Amino acid sequence: MRRRRWCFALLPLLAACTPSVEDAAEGAETCGDPVSTCVLGNGMSLQTRETPKVLAPIHVTLRDVPVQVNAVRIEAGMSGMSMSPVSIGLRNTAPSEWTGELILPYCSQGRSDWLWTLVTQVGSGERRTRIAIRVPGS
Numbered sequence: 001m002r003r004r005r006w007c008f009a010l011l012p013l014l015a016a017c018t019p020s021v022e023d024a025a026e027g028a029e030t031c032g033d034p035v036s037t038c039v040l041g042n043g044m045s046l047q048t049r050e051t052p053k054v055l056a057p058i059h060v061t062l063r064d065v066p067v068q069v070n071a072v073r074i075e076a077g078m079s080g081m082s083m084s085p086v087s088i089g090l091r092n093t094a095p096s097e098w099t100g101e102l103i104l105p106y107c108s109q110g111r112s113d114w115l116w117t118l119v120t121q122v123g124s125g126e127r128r129t130r131i132a133i134r135v136p137g138s
Contacts, residue, residue: 028079028115028130034060042129046118052135054104062090062098062118071121072098078107079115079132104135 031038034048049059062072072092077085086105090098104114118129 026079028132030132031116032134034133038131040118040129040131042127044118044129046131052104052114052133054106054135056103058102058104060088060090060100060102063096065096065098065120066122067096068122069098069120070123073119074100074102075117075119076102076104077115077117078111079113081107081109081111083107085117 029038029040031046034046035051037045037047039045044065045063047061047063049061050056052058060074065072072090073087074090075085075087077083083105086102088100088102090100093099112135114133114135116131116133118131120127120129
């Protein structure tokens, strides 16, 4: 019985990645190497401390964030898959800099093409920037 409970506890980390109807990655910016910093079309730059891997903490830093932004979060999912996105709020750690840590689940379909959505909030409005990132070991 103890073994069965342990297996059920892992289910959220072993996301089924069932294919969905739409392909959300269309029109997303591409970040080929987030360790080297990716400059986004909106002028902000995204960087990870380590190469993103599933089931391992990924430290994310967003720089050159406009000062009027009052909240930032990252939603991570896979394009064309109907699994719940992983969402984390970033903390304002310095002027125009926000950081946070994210852990991606393992996709049982073996895919590695993650779609991160950067959500910046200014007042009551928000802006969403989609970023395609390949994560080895998915």
